[in-house]
Amino acid sequence: xxxxPKKNRWxxxxxxxxxxxxxxxxxxxxxxxxxxxxxxxxxxxxxxxxDPESWQPMVLPKQTSDSLQFPGYQDKLxxxxxxxxxxxxxxxxxxxxxxxxxxxxxxxSHFMMGTLNTAVGAALKQIxxxxxxxxxxxxLFVASGGARMQEGIYSLLxxxxxxxxWQALLDAKTLVINVLTDPTMGGVSASFGFKADYxxxxxxxxxxxxxxxxxxxTSHEILPANFQTAEDLLTHGLVDQIVPRExxxxxxxxxxxxxxxx
Amino acid sequence: MPKKLEEKIALVRSAKRLSAxxxxxxxxxDFFEIHGDRQLGDDRALTAGLGFFHGxxxxxxxxxxxxxxxxRQEMNAGAVRVTGYRKALRVxxxxxxxxxxxxxxxxxxxxxxxxxSEQHGQSQAIADxxxxxxxxxxxxxxxxxxxGHSGGALAFSNVNKILMLENxxxxxxxxxxxxxxxxxxxxxRDASEYMPMTAxxxxxxxxxxxxxxxxxxKTLYERIDAGLLAALKRLESLDADALKRQRQQKxxxxxxx
Ligand SMILES: [Zn+2]
Numbered sequence: 001x002x003x004x005p006k007k008n009r010w011x012x013x014x015x016x017x018x019x020x021x022x023x024x025x026x027x028x029x030x031x032x033x034x035x036x037x038x039x040x041x042x043x044x045x046x047x048x049x050x051d052p053e054s055w056q057p058m059v060l061p062k063q064t065s066d067s068l069q070f071p072g073y074q075d076k077l078x079x080x081x082x083x084x085x086x087x088x089x090x091x092x093x094x095x096x097x098x099x100x101x102x103x104x105x106x107x108x109s110h111f112m113m114g115t116l117n118t119a120v121g122a123a124l125k126q127i128x129x130x131x132x133x134x135x136x137x138x139x140l141f142v143a144s145g146g147a148r149m150q151e152g153i154y155s156l157l158x159x160x161x162x163x164x165x166w167q168a169l170l171d172a173k174t175l176v177i178n179v180l181t182d183p184t185m186g187g188v189s190a191s192f193g194f195k196a197d198y199x200x201x202x203x204x205x206x207x208x209x210x211x212x213x214x215x216x217x218t219s220h221e222i223l224p225a226n227f228q229t230a231e232d233l234l235t236h237g238l239v240d241q242i243v244p245r246e247x248x249x250x251x252x253x254x255x256x257x258x259x260x261x262x
Numbered sequence: 263m264p265k266k267l268e269e270k271i272a273l274v275r276s277a278k279r280l281s282a283x284x285x286x287x288x289x290x291x292d293f294f295e296i297h298g299d300r301q302l303g304d305d306r307a308l309t310a311g312l313g314f315f316h317g318x319x320x321x322x323x324x325x326x327x328x329x330x331x332x333x334r335q336e337m338n339a340g341a342v343r344v345t346g347y348r349k350a351l352r353v354x355x356x357x358x359x360x361x362x363x364x365x366x367x368x369x370x371x372x373x374x375x376x377x378x379s380e381q382h383g384q385s386q387a388i389a390d391x392x393x394x395x396x397x398x399x400x401x402x403x404x405x406x407x408x409x410g411h412s413g414g415a416l417a418f419s420n421v422n423k424i425l426m427l428e429n430x431x432x433x434x435x436x437x438x439x440x441x442x443x444x445x446x447x448x449x450x451r452d453a454s455e456y457m458p459m460t461a462x463x464x465x466x467x468x469x470x471x472x473x474x475x476x477x478x479x480k481t482l483y484e485r486i487d488a489g490l491l492a493a494l495k496r497l498e499s500l501d502a503d504a505l506k507r508q509r510q511q512k513x514x515x516x517x518x519x
Contacts, residue, residue, distance in 0.1 A: 068457050072447040118517060147413075147434050149443055152457030153469065154517060156434040159413055160420040161513040163389065164396040164506075189385040190373075190413040191392065209385045209413070210375035218341075218375040228380060236381045 014038070028245045036204060037245055039109045039182055041084065042091045045141055046106070049249050050095035055104075057093040058130070062122035064088055065151065073150040076112060084110035088119045089144070092127040094136070098253040100261040103131040107143040109183065115148035116188050121158030124192065128169050137175035137256060142193055146186020159191035166195055175259045177252065180207050180230070180239065194238075198255060201230035201239045202248070267452040270429040270460065271437060274369060274408035275327070280427075280482065282324025282367035282407060283309055288483045289490070290315055290322065296353050298345075302382055305346030307337040307370070310353045312362065316491055321357035323350050323366040323418060327408070340370035342414055344379040347387035350418070351394055354402075363401040363494050366418040369408025371436060373417075391417040396509050399502035403493045405474075405486065406430035406461070422500075422508055423493040425472045426461035432469075433459035468516050 010019045016034035025031075027048050029038035040048075046055050064087075066073050081087065089111040095104050105127045107114040114120075124140075131138035147155040169176060178196035180189075182205035190209050193199075201207060208228035216223055226232045233239045243251045265273070273279065286293055286309065293313035298304040309324040326333075327340035357364050373384060395402060395417065402421040409431040410419065419432070426432065433440065433453075440453035454460050464470040474489045476482060500508060 070456055071444060071449045121517070149435055149440065152434050152440075153432070153459065153464065153467075156412070156416055157469075157513055157517060159389075160392050160396060160416055161510075161517055163393045164420070164510045164513060167393065167397050187413050190388040193389070194386045195389060195393070208380050209373060209388070210380065215375040215377065215380070219377065221377050223377060227377065232381070236383070238383050238386070 030245065037182065037202060039143065041110060042086060042106045042108050046095070048245065049141075049252070050097055050102075050104070051099065054096035055093060056095065057091055058126070060088055060090070060092070060119060060123050061126045062119045064117065064119045065154075067154070068150070068152055070150040070152070076150065080111045084108050086111050088123070089114045089117075090120045090123045092123050092130075094130065094134075097139075097249065097256060100253070100256040101134075101136045102256070103127050103134065103136050103138045105138070105140045107141060109143040109145075109181075112148060113145035113183070114143040114188075115145055115155070116158050116191075117148040117151045117155050118158065120148075121162055124162055125165055128165065131174055131176070132169060132172055135172075135174060135262065137177065137259070137262065138169065139177045139179065139252065140192070140196070141179045141181055142184045142188060143181045144185065144188035145183055146188055156187065159187045162192050163195070166192060170195065173262065175255070175262060177255060179243075179248065179252075181205050183207070185209065185211065199239050200241050200243045200248070200251065201233065203230055203242050203244050205230045207233050207239075264462065265429060267437060267454045267460070270431060271409070273429045274431060277329050279327075279369060279408055281326050281329060281369065282322075283326055285367055285405075285407070285483070285486060286311075286313070286322055286324055289487050290320070293322070296349070299348035299352060301345070301348060303345045305338075305343045305349055307340055307342050308346040308349055310349055312357075315365070315494075319360070319362045320494075321353055321362045321364045323353065323364065325366075325368045325370040325410075325418065327369055338374060341372065341374040342370060343374040343376070344382045344384040344387045346374075347384070347391045347417055351387070351391050354394060354398060358399050361400055363403065363497070364395075364398065364421075365490060366402070366404040366421070368404065368406050368410040368415055368418055370410050370415055372410075372412035373414025388413050388417045392420050395420040397506060399505065401494060401497035401500070401505060403490060403497075405490065406432055409433075409436075411436050420509065420513075422497050422505060422512070423471045424464075424469060425474060425489050425493060426464065426470050427474050428461055428476050430461050431459050432464055433457070
């Protein structure tokens, strides 16, 4: 919870601006006044999603690479580590949900907006392999602004290199569930984001390809009020179900049970 | 003397830039155009169809920006819509059935940015095309005639061989978007000095398999013809599994360095 201010037990809701006490936030981090969800850290996500003590984190297979020595990237990474408490924008590992073993990938929007780079891409390929070889379902909690610009074409090529390997996962008789959380955008949404047997979304999550500002500037359109929300995607038939965070764990458990944990 | 990024951008965005439609009319005989995605409409930015290339049937996917104001409007200036990705997907499935190689030719800013494309699943359409191009059981080759950025361009270039005209560009985002981040860092040099995006740079890292010189202009079609033919020749002995593996390894190798 390192992105939360220490000692301060009150936190302002980013949506309605009201001060909310930490006891009222935990454990689902839904504002009691406006009902908007806060973005979760990996530990917060784990706490409400998997069986206690079942999380077995794995070391990320690839460290962050600054091969382009892009100006400002090192500072951004340093800040991201401090803010998120993570070494990169994803954690991978195995856990149990209602005693069903699962392979998990959890992205963290507090680390450079969960952007996809070579390290995150390698981690995703790794957890896919774990799911394949151990024959356990894969659940991805997606949170990402898209490809990480600072790694240029190497970030872009994660999209196709992940999908080039993803087919093996889609062909295997192993269950894959993606949970789209706020935000799921750009190169993540347009690669593995929707490539699952079931695509669930948290309520009010922003999900789309191009950013709202870019769309408004390029198309000169007035954007609909609920544009790029999980609710709008559901209306247009683009996600299977919106699952409020409070019911997410039991929904995942039900899906696992319906597939007998495979 | 190599051109500066600014000059390259001006060249590839010019109304006079060589278009996919022009290349098709010069190098392809009996071209038969295919319209529509069978769901929502027909994206005019994408010219799709089949024809003979050196006596052999091939499938063509050409993204055009348009040569005048009216065409630019019709073609959404080359920003392929959700309908374009789905049309492409449909057309490459038929190519697979009839064992025809697929040639893509691109000059596009990136994917469409509109309410329509978003609400009709542009993300999934792009992902579906990337995935299908990677798993294609017939050879696929992409020629960048101009620029191509973001996942929108990548959907057409998850292929066995990538060729670029010498002033073409391929990047994670438009040079302007990269420049905007750099400006925040008080960096004012060309975006391409910080990240590979030119044909020469991308050949250097092993992403691009061949660069086609743009001068002398008189013989450009001949060089494009020879380049595409050579690329297809090198792939014709590979079976379906070998083609998939070659694509997978091409990108994996590049990312492992
Ligand atoms: Zn609130």
